[in-house]
Amino acid sequence: MLPPQVIPFLLTLAISMLIGIGLREYYEGEKKYDTFGTVRTFIFIGLLGYILWGIPVPARAAYLLGMASLMTFLLVYYNNKVRQRKSPGLIGVLIALLTYSVAPVAFNEPHWFLVLVAISILYVLHSKGKIRKFTDRLEAGEVVTVCKFLAIAAVALPLIPAAFPAEGMAGKIFEFMPVTPRQIWMAVVITTTISYLGYVLQTYLYPKKGLLLTGVIGGLYSSTMATLVLAKQTRHQDDQSAESAAAILLTTPSMYLRILLLVAAFKPVAALSLAGPFAVLSVLIAGYAWWVRKLSAKPVADEPEVVLKDKNPLELNAAFIFALMFVTVSLITKAVLVRFHDLGLQMLSFLVGASDIVPFIVSVLQGNLGIAERMIINAVIISTASNNLMKAIYVFAFGNRRSARLTAYGMGGSALLSFIYAALSR
Numbered sequence: 001m002l003p004p005q006v007i008p009f010l011l012t013l014a015i016s017m018l019i020g021i022g023l024r025e026y027y028e029g030e031k032k033y034d035t036f037g038t039v040r041t042f043i044f045i046g047l048l049g050y051i052l053w054g055i056p057v058p059a060r061a062a063y064l065l066g067m068a069s070l071m072t073f074l075l076v077y078y079n080n081k082v083r084q085r086k087s088p089g090l091i092g093v094l095i096a097l098l099t100y101s102v103a104p105v106a107f108n109e110p111h112w113f114l115v116l117v118a119i120s121i122l123y124v125l126h127s128k129g130k131i132r133k134f135t136d137r138l139e140a141g142e143v144v145t146v147c148k149f150l151a152i153a154a155v156a157l158p159l160i161p162a163a164f165p166a167e168g169m170a171g172k173i174f175e176f177m178p179v180t181p182r183q184i185w186m187a188v189v190i191t192t193t194i195s196y197l198g199y200v201l202q203t204y205l206y207p208k209k210g211l212l213l214t215g216v217i218g219g220l221y222s223s224t225m226a227t228l229v230l231a232k233q234t235r236h237q238d239d240q241s242a243e244s245a246a247a248i249l250l251t252t253p254s255m256y257l258r259i260l261l262l263v264a265a266f267k268p269v270a271a272l273s274l275a276g277p278f279a280v281l282s283v284l285i286a287g288y289a290w291w292v293r294k295l296s297a298k299p300v301a302d303e304p305e306v307v308l309k310d311k312n313p314l315e316l317n318a319a320f321i322f323a324l325m326f327v328t329v330s331l332i333t334k335a336v337l338v339r340f341h342d343l344g345l346q347m348l349s350f351l352v353g354a355s356d357i358v359p360f361i362v363s364v365l366q367g368n369l370g371i372a373e374r375m376i377i378n379a380v381i382i383s384t385a386s387n388n389l390m391k392a393i394y395v396f397a398f399g400n401r402r403s404a405r406l407t408a409y410g411m412g413g414s415a416l417l418s419f420i421y422a423a424l425s426r
Helices: 006-029 039-054 058-083 091-100 102-108 111-125 128-137 142-159 168-176 181-205 211-233 238-249 251-266 268-294 316-354 358-366 373-398 401-424
Strands: none
Touching: 006 039, 006 091, 006 102, 006 111, 039 058, 039 091, 039 102, 058 091, 091 102, 091 111, 102 111, 181 211, 181 251, 181 316, 181 358, 211 238, 211 251, 211 373, 238 251, 238 268, 238 373, 238 401, 251 268, 251 358, 251 373, 251 401, 268 373, 268 401, 316 358, 316 373, 358 373, 373 401
């Protein structure tokens, strides 16, 4: 059994060395050689923090005194740097302070957290160009929109009551509804956050991309929208019909991943049950898409760049529209269950595939409808299968005929397997 001080010491030593090496490589890449400290300097800073943190004095006075002393030397260095008219950047100073803070984290936090901090430091340090490009792409108002949404999610959500009092008009309305006020807004927060991940990928990290990447990333945001864009853009391009069909097919595995994340956010056990069939369907569709792409005699030299553009899902208008759709679909689902029971839920699962299936899936996951978990899983599978059939119809309506035929085989096959699975697992 190792003494308890050994692991934090080794972690402090290793992380300090890695940070020092990462900073040296950063300076060499920037062609800056007259800079603060070497790799050994950062190792010593990390060890200094380790030793002073372990001294048993009240309120960690030794550690705080060491930090004040280190900051004094850093201020002298920075003042001299500015007086010599060098770049006034604070990278070296901030990295030194972060290195000094490694030891307390090694003692008080899980080891994986310290490793995560170190990876984040090194990644940000060496991503100057990527971060600059990303921030340059941000449209006016995007940051404000995210801040507003974070404020509403972090401040408003905890204040929303789980249920209104039974008396009064509001109480009577929500007593009839299958969802509570907090469930409504929780559904909005989780759903739009997952969609926002796909939005960021397609809008900022990969704003212009080829057909296949459009299919993969577009499915994370909206597989239906990606299908329509791909079908319309390649409608009159027969030489790209196989490539277009493969891209449209690849929206489906991404859609399965998005739905799986959504289910996991509300019912983790149901997500585990869905992971198997979704994984099998994703592998089959991806394999068929690969085979379809091989039908092209040769890679298309002038493959077009596809731009998917839609509103930020974190915008308040988009959030309120989804909330309205969620409540409406929840009421319809409750009415169908009361009138037609399980058979009605299955039929409704099939019908919603013609539109956005997310509000329906969230309603069966979040609503107080008294649905068994197996019925929830079947409803999710049937709705995704129906949505795949509808996407195949969209390709026939708006796309290239050869692309439509190739897409129909894959989408139809996945839908058929989904329906068989749902029928056998009832």
